[in-house]
Amino acid sequence: MSRVIITIEDLVVNIKGKQILKGVNLKMQGGEIHAIMGPNGNGKSTLASVIMGSPFFEIESGKITFDGVDITHKPTDERARMGVFLGMQYPSEINGVTNMQFLRSAYNAVHSDEKVSLSTLKKSVMQTAKGLKMSKDMPNRYLNVGFSGGEKKRNEILQMMMLKPRFVMLDEIDSGLDIDALQTVGENITAYSKSAGENAAFMLITHYQRLLNYVKPDFVHVLYEGKIAKSGGAELSLKLEQEGYEWLKQQSI
Amino acid sequence: MVETAKHLIYAKDYDKIEITHNAPYRIHFRGVKDKVNIIIKEGVRAFITERFCPRTPNVKVDFVLEENAELVLSAFCDVSSVSVSHNIQSKPNSNFSGYFGFYGKNVKDDWHFVLTKGSLAELNTVSFCKGTDNHFHNITTHQIEGSNKVKFNGRSVAVMQSMCKFVTKGIIDKGSAGAVCSHKSKILTLSDEAKAEVDPSLLIDEYDVQAGHSGSVGRINKEELFYMMSRGLSEQEVIKLVSNGFLVSRIEGFLIASDRNRFYKALEQQEKL
Numbered sequence: 001m002s003r004v005i006i007t008i009e010d011l012v013v014n015i016k017g018k019q020i021l022k023g024v025n026l027k028m029q030g031g032e033i034h035a036i037m038g039p040n041g042n043g044k045s046t047l048a049s050v051i052m053g054s055p056f057f058e059i060e061s062g063k064i065t066f067d068g069v070d071i072t073h074k075p076t077d078e079r080a081r082m083g084v085f086l087g088m089q090y091p092s093e094i095n096g097v098t099n100m101q102f103l104r105s106a107y108n109a110v111h112s113d114e115k116v117s118l119s120t121l122k123k124s125v126m127q128t129a130k131g132l133k134m135s136k137d138m139p140n141r142y143l144n145v146g147f148s149g150g151e152k153k154r155n156e157i158l159q160m161m162m163l164k165p166r167f168v169m170l171d172e173i174d175s176g177l178d179i180d181a182l183q184t185v186g187e188n189i190t191a192y193s194k195s196a197g198e199n200a201a202f203m204l205i206t207h208y209q210r211l212l213n214y215v216k217p218d219f220v221h222v223l224y225e226g227k228i229a230k231s232g233g234a235e236l237s238l239k240l241e242q243e244g245y246e247w248l249k250q251q252s253i
Numbered sequence: 254m255v256e257t258a259k260h261l262i263y264a265k266d267y268d269k270i271e272i273t274h275n276a277p278y279r280i281h282f283r284g285v286k287d288k289v290n291i292i293i294k295e296g297v298r299a300f301i302t303e304r305f306c307p308r309t310p311n312v313k314v315d316f317v318l319e320e321n322a323e324l325v326l327s328a329f330c331d332v333s334s335v336s337v338s339h340n341i342q343s344k345p346n347s348n349f350s351g352y353f354g355f356y357g358k359n360v361k362d363d364w365h366f367v368l369t370k371g372s373l374a375e376l377n378t379v380s381f382c383k384g385t386d387n388h389f390h391n392i393t394t395h396q397i398e399g400s401n402k403v404k405f406n407g408r409s410v411a412v413m414q415s416m417c418k419f420v421t422k423g424i425i426d427k428g429s430a431g432a433v434c435s436h437k438s439k440i441l442t443l444s445d446e447a448k449a450e451v452d453p454s455l456l457i458d459e460y461d462v463q464a465g466h467s468g469s470v471g472r473i474n475k476e477e478l479f480y481m482m483s484r485g486l487s488e489q490e491v492i493k494l495v496s497n498g499f500l501v502s503r504i505e506g507f508l509i510a511s512d513r514n515r516f517y518k519a520l521e522q523q524e525k526l
Contacts, residue, residue: 026298052483080485094479102484105494109485142502159484217319 002029004053004068005201006167011062013050014041020057022045022226028167030198035212035237038223041246045089046207047223048169052086053079065168081110085165087156089172089205099155100139102211104164110163128161129172131191133184151178157188165212166198170205173212186214209241222248258317259293264289264312265429272299272452280314282306288313293347294320302433302509303328305335315340318347318372329512331519333358340365343372345399354504354516355380360388368432370399378407379500381520382447388416394426400431407438408503410496418450421466436466441473441499447501 006028013021020043028034036044045080050057052109053076064072071079071207094102104118116124122139129138132154144152153173160168170189174182193215204215211232212220220236221228222245230236230248240248260278261436262270268289269290272278275298280289283306291314301324305312310332316339318324326349330337334359343350343366355362365376374394382388394403409417416451419438440449451468473495481491497520504516 076482096502106484
């Protein structure tokens with residue numbers, strides 16, 4: 001039986017006094033892929049950010065447990081070193097810090113017990129980048145600076161594949177991707193998920209079925225008004241694609 | 254990019270130096286004499302790197318760029334308690350590019366440009382202020398006639414209890430229609446105790462000009478901090494990477510290789526921010 005990777009219990013989160021998450025409960029086991037869908041402004045990105053330890057939100061109550069350890073109030077970097085990863089919707093641009101420099105620092109931080117030479121790491125980065133169809137000059141470019149929307153998203157996946165996290169959250173990783181790029185990204189997520197097997201769990205935040213055509217979810221949840229209003233299998237995302245959220249709103253009323 | 258200096262000049266030996274050939278030069282300020290007048294002759298293209306010495310705490314260099322002359326001036330100054338002053342007189346259609354890095358304790362850095370018709374001047378400075386360092390950068394550009402262009406980019410990182418200040422003044426005289434003036438100063442402060450000040454001003458006496466100045470002082474963007482920490486880097490590691498990057502993005506491609514490496518080395522050794 002797979003072990004539980006992450007548990008979220010009655011999570012209530014505020015930003016500037018406004019309640020965004022109003023009691024979220026979720027449990028994810030190793031090997032599972034969960035899709036989080038829902039209308040804009042209902043807390044999807046907030047949920048991912050809070051799990052990552054974003055300082056922009058205030059946790060009013062609730063608990064987040066990763067690998068059996070309470071991480072509710074742990075700092076962001078510690079969570080990342082434990083194996084939590086968030087592929088961001090809008091990755092920051094960092095001038096003067098090259099992609100390779102950043103990846104190396106991040107790799108050394110997350111895998112401090114491993115001794116990997118720079119040349120080995122670079123080779124591995126280049127190989128992974130090739131699989132993501134990224135340009136060859138990528139390691140020497142400043143982190144996300146001048147990257148197109150699609151390049152930024154591929155770069156997030158590259159970081160994920162290099163850091164090998166055990167709990168992966170991808171926030172709208174499909175936005176800004178053309179059809180071919182979406183396929184490449186989708187296939188790489190699936191490949192990583194297969195290689196990680198039951199050691200990793202995935203949370204995909206998306207608005208569209210198109211990503212889920214490449215990365216098959218085991219569960220789909222709809223986050224509505226700060227709560228998980230509906231959960232189901234992959235068929236739920238198809239229903240949402242066809243019918244939108246109106247029926248769900250009616251049910252909530 | 255100049256990698257080696259073929260002509261070594263000790264400023265103490267001269268009052269006035271005339272550069273008459275296209276070549277790289279290195280000027281050492283290591284004697285008691287601290288003032289030198291350098292003329293780049295008409296049509297000559299010169300690359301000059303300056304080297305400073307603790308024995309010469311006050312350096313004053315007057316450059317004259319004759320018509321169609323070009324000067325690329327570069328230096329990394331890690332000398333403490335130093336006052337460096339440059340006066341650049343640009344004759345018509347001359348071209349000046351300056352690239353300076355400062356790392357020493359207590360630096361006073363003065364620049365004064367006079368630009369005439371068709372001349373171009375671009376100055377980039379980067380500095381790292383640590384401990385109780387005090388860096389003061391004073392830049393004045395004076396566009397006196399015709400269409401000409403001046404651009405200043407200054408960047409500084411201030412840590413611990415250090416202090417950094419940029420005072421930029423752009424003056425455009427009547428008769429300088431078509432002149433372009435841009436002054437940008439940015440200071441990244443990395444501690445509550447670090448002090449930073451930017452004081453930009455423009456005095457414009459002509460209608461048909463493009464002039465702008467900007468100054469920014471601030472801490473590391475919290476979104477950037479969160480992004481980098483979400484990859485496992487501690488706050489200290491992020492600060493070090495970002496602050497070095499803030500300067501490195503300006504250092505790369507302009508300081509000569511040896512100066513660039515000296516600056517990198519200095520930044521790498523900067524363990525406690």
